[in-house]
Amino acid sequence: MSGLTIRNLSTxxxxxxxxxxDVDLRVxxxxxxxxxxxxxxxxxxxxxxxxxxxxxxxxxxxxDGLDVVPGRPRxxxxxxxxxxxxxxxxxxxxxxxDNVRLAVHDRRxxxxxxxxxxxxxxxxxxxxxxxxxxLSGGEQQMLAIARAILQxxxxxxxxxxxxxxxxxxxxxxxxxLRRLVQEREMSVLLVEQHVRLALDxxxxxxxxxxxxxxxxxxxxxxxxxxxxxxxxxxGSVQHDGSVQHNGSVQHNGxxxxxxADT
Numbered sequence: 001m002s003g004l005t006i007r008n009l010s011t012x013x014x015x016x017x018x019x020x021x022d023v024d025l026r027v028x029x030x031x032x033x034x035x036x037x038x039x040x041x042x043x044x045x046x047x048x049x050x051x052x053x054x055x056x057x058x059x060x061x062x063x064d065g066l067d068v069v070p071g072r073p074r075x076x077x078x079x080x081x082x083x084x085x086x087x088x089x090x091x092x093x094x095x096x097x098d099n100v101r102l103a104v105h106d107r108r109x110x111x112x113x114x115x116x117x118x119x120x121x122x123x124x125x126x127x128x129x130x131x132x133x134x135l136s137g138g139e140q141q142m143l144a145i146a147r148a149i150l151q152x153x154x155x156x157x158x159x160x161x162x163x164x165x166x167x168x169x170x171x172x173x174x175x176x177l178r179r180l181v182q183e184r185e186m187s188v189l190l191v192e193q194h195v196r197l198a199l200d201x202x203x204x205x206x207x208x209x210x211x212x213x214x215x216x217x218x219x220x221x222x223x224x225x226x227x228x229x230x231x232x233x234x235g236s237v238q239h240d241g242s243v244q245h246n247g248s249v250q251h252n253g254x255x256x257x258x259x260a261d262t
Contacts, residue, residue, distance in 0.1 A: 002029035002064050003187045004050075004081075004155045009059030011049035012042075012211075018057055019045045020211040027155065027204075029064075030185040032177070034198035034219065036229065037208035043191045044086065046208070047157045050189070051083040052076035063154055080154030086163060088144035092133030096124055096143055099132050103147035117146040120176050138169035145173065149180060155187045156180075162194055174201045199223040207232040 004027040012019035020042040027033040035043050048054045049070075050061060056070035069075040091099050097114055104113045118125050121142040127135060132143060141161065148156055161177075162170040178201060181188055192198035199205055199219045207215040207229060215222075215232040222229055 003027050005062040007060045010057045011054060012045060015057050023213050025206055027187040027189050029187055030181055031203040032181055032188040032190055032201060033204045034190045034192050034202035035206050035208060036195055041208045042211040043208055044159055047083060047159050047191060050081060050157055082148045082151045082153035083157040084144050084148045086160040088140050090132040090140060090144060093131055095129050095131055097128040099143055099147060103150045113150055121146055137164050141173060153186060157189050159191045161192060195229060
């Protein structure tokens with residue numbers, strides 16, 4: 001079975017109090033699944049567990065039919081899973097070109113690494129000698145994804161791709177992501193705060209609430225019926241007829257922010 005399969009996975013920081021419980025999820029080869037949910041639902045925790053960075057208390061993770069050993073980042077990478085975290089995990093004092101070369105463990109591929117990156121992110125060509133910490137947020141996200149792609153993943157895990165970025169940059173990066181999925185037949189599990197944007201780019205969507213998957217459906221189906229997502233996690237109807245969201249209140253389609261959480 002190709003792609004990513006998660007079966008009955010529980011994870012977190014304390015075995016007696018798992019943040020994520022009994023998750024079943026499937027990401028087919030060559031597709032994008034977006035993972036939605038309110039703040040604190042366990043989305044990042046799930047990605048960290050898949051990447052082997054925090055313990056897996058129970059359950060199985062399978063990539064292209066092979067079991068992934070829990071809690072060991074090296075084994076997660078060897079299985080073909082690569083994480084782009086929300087902080088992008090760049091070497092901020094090193095140049096863009098050095099960040100790219102360090103992402104390639106096979107020395108025979110390093111000479112072509114920059115050209116491979118520029119094929120997808122030509123905007124970085126004039127920034128090759130600039131320290132990663134001095135790049136714009138969009139450029140840093142491009143570099144982070146490029147570093148991940150250079151590791152030739154079977155499964156790409158991306159946490160909060162659009163966070164802090166201008167819409168035009170997000171659209172550009174998402175266009176590249178779709179191209180990568182089609183050309184390389186990767187499986188992508190994308191955690192994204194903007195629901196409509198996520199549903200537009202994804203093939204399937206899953207909603208995580210209080211550490212459990214409460215809804216999993218074709219993204220197009222959910223985009224056509226947004227009320228199902230609202231009922232799943234975006235809020236509950238208030239006495240004044242508004243919809244209470246996590247961090248916002250939406251009145252007749254207009255949203256007013258109450259927190260800055262992401």
